[in-house]
Amino acid sequence: MEYFEPKTVSEAVALLAKHGAETKVIAGGTDVMVDIKFKEEPGGLVNIKKIAGLSGIAENGAGLRIGALVTIREVESSALVREKLPVLWESCHQFASLQVRNTATIGGNICRASPSGETLAPLLVLDAKAKLAFADGEKTVPFMSFFQGPGKSSAGINGLLTENEIPYPAAGSKSVYLKHAVRGAMDIAMVGVAILLTPDAAKNNAQDVRIGLGAVAPTPVRASKTEALLRGKPLTAALLKEAGALAASEASPINDQRSSAENRRWIVEALTRRGLAQTWKAATGKEVA
Amino acid sequence: MSVIINTKINGQSVSASAEASTSLLEFLRDTLEMKGSKLCCNTGECGACTVIYNGKPINSCVTMAADANGAEIITIEGLADGDKLHPVQQAFIDTGAVQCGYCTPGYIMSVKALLDRTTKPTAEDIEEAVSGNICRCTGYNKIVDAIHIAADRIAGRA
Numbered sequence A: 001m002e003y004f005e006p007k008t009v010s011e012a013v014a015l016l017a018k019h020g021a022e023t024k025v026i027a028g029g030t031d032v033m034v035d036i037k038f039k040e041e042p043g044g045l046v047n048i049k050k051i052a053g054l055s056g057i058a059e060n061g062a063g064l065r066i067g068a069l070v071t072i073r074e075v076e077s078s079a080l081v082r083e084k085l086p087v088l089w090e091s092c093h094q095f096a097s098l099q100v101r102n103t104a105t106i107g108g109n110i111c112r113a114s115p116s117g118e119t120l121a122p123l124l125v126l127d128a129k130a131k132l133a134f135a136d137g138e139k140t141v142p143f144m145s146f147f148q149g150p151g152k153s154s155a156g157i158n159g160l161l162t163e164n165e166i167p168y169p170a171a172g173s174k175s176v177y178l179k180h181a182v183r184g185a186m187d188i189a190m191v192g193v194a195i196l197l198t199p200d201a202a203k204n205n206a207q208d209v210r211i212g213l214g215a216v217a218p219t220p221v222r223a224s225k226t227e228a229l230l231r232g233k234p235l236t237a238a239l240l241k242e243a244g245a246l247a248a249s250e251a252s253p254i255n256d257q258r259s260s261a262e263n264r265r266w267i268v269e270a271l272t273r274r275g276l277a278q279t280w281k282a283a284t285g286k287e288v289a
Numbered sequence B: 001m002s003v004i005i006n007t008k009i010n011g012q013s014v015s016a017s018a019e020a021s022t023s024l025l026e027f028l029r030d031t032l033e034m035k036g037s038k039l040c041c042n043t044g045e046c047g048a049c050t051v052i053y054n055g056k057p058i059n060s061c062v063t064m065a066a067d068a069n070g071a072e073i074i075t076i077e078g079l080a081d082g083d084k085l086h087p088v089q090q091a092f093i094d095t096g097a098v099q100c101g102y103c104t105p106g107y108i109m110s111v112k113a114l115l116d117r118t119t120k121p122t123a124e125d126i127e128e129a130v131s132g133n134i135c136r137c138t139g140y141n142k143i144v145d146a147i148h149i150a151a152d153r154i155a156g157r158a
Helices: A009-019 A032-038 A072-077 A079-084 A086-093 A098-103 A106-111 A120-125 A224-230 A237-250 A261-284 B024-031 B087-095 B104-117 B123-129 B141-155
Strands: A002-004 A023-026 A044-047 A057-059 A063-067 A129-134 A137-142 A147-149 A160-167 A174-180 A191-199 A206-214 B002-009 B012-019 B050-053 B056-059 B072-074
Touching: A002 A009, A009 A023, A009 A044, A009 A129, A009 A160, A023 A032, A057 A079, A063 A079, A072 A086, A072 A098, A072 A106, A079 A086, A086 A120, A086 A174, A086 A191, A098 B050, A098 B056, A106 A120, A106 A160, A120 A174, A120 A191, A120 A206, A174 A261, A191 A261, A206 A224, A206 A237, A206 A261, A224 A237, A237 A261, B012 B024, B024 B050, B050 B104, B056 B104, B087 B104, B087 B141, B104 B123, B104 B141, B123 B141
Parallel strands: A002 A044, A023 A044, B002 B072
Antiparallel strands: A057 A063, A063 A160, A129 A137, A129 A160, A174 A191, A191 A206, B002 B012, B050 B056, B050 B072
């Protein structure tokens, strides 16, 4: 197996342009090392951990810039993330175990492009963007179009995710990340639902609602029909019931060892209703009537 | 392709080479013959291989050995001072938190890392610190008891 330790982004993307088809990018290693042991050894590894400039969480205008090599624990430990992007904080807080969070990187979680990747539904509702480097230049891609299938993303085999641009949600908005799994720790989500709700100025209607669904489609997805149904309306029990059912119909889950598809739809329905009720109350001070 | 690894393990400088695909756990157990860190799930789920890497507990089975380069690593072998056990080790013995013992080195490293951060851990801190360690024997209560006793002893409260 070949092994590369590039020191710069340009060195890394030059390597990936040449060897991308037979090598794998590795950072924390919590996914790639398991593949090496239990699936197949790639032709080579490009270890990006020695590249300077891919770490750090910094305020950038009205948002945060989170480097690809920032660990999940660093995201979880950031007071800025906790205050400004609580939905992302929550997903990192519920991520695997402390040992894994100390090693796994946010860039790895994203580029793995697993439908159940813990940070992905939150990044979708935050309207975040990926900054990608290629041998022939940089590209910024919204996460809404970044994920193309399990393990497939706009980074492709030749690109490198360098950082994430995450705008702050509108003032007054409230968010939640609800994960359904058998165990509290270490478990992969059967379903993850991220919701971001912005009320109107009078706090009478949901001006903007974003719903991200994880582990229920080949990629993390936004429940855009459900979002449209709710936009501009006060949230009532009847509307929530309708929204839950619509969100379940927007999911396209599979049967696997963690859950049946049918069960996953039920959970989408329940978590969507629950998350909407919670964010509505947090944003308006009112219970769903 | 083999990689030269210069690292510090339990305070000692170590230099050895390993294949790029080698995990830190394999490097410790097979290259350096340090068998204290245990191989169990080999997927980063059970915590039996936990070591402290630059002050933080990690699963050595899913960490590249190459990433030990320039790092400081503490393993279970580095805790006792001659015949005197580390307070966490002694507390595990005193409370019966060890049964088959296979998970124990990993637990002890997670707990040591916790008590290096705080000697007044809350119930939540304890739960978080060992959430990545699985024990199939004890039912966990004795492990939690051991953590409290070790914290008290380290802080001089007992």
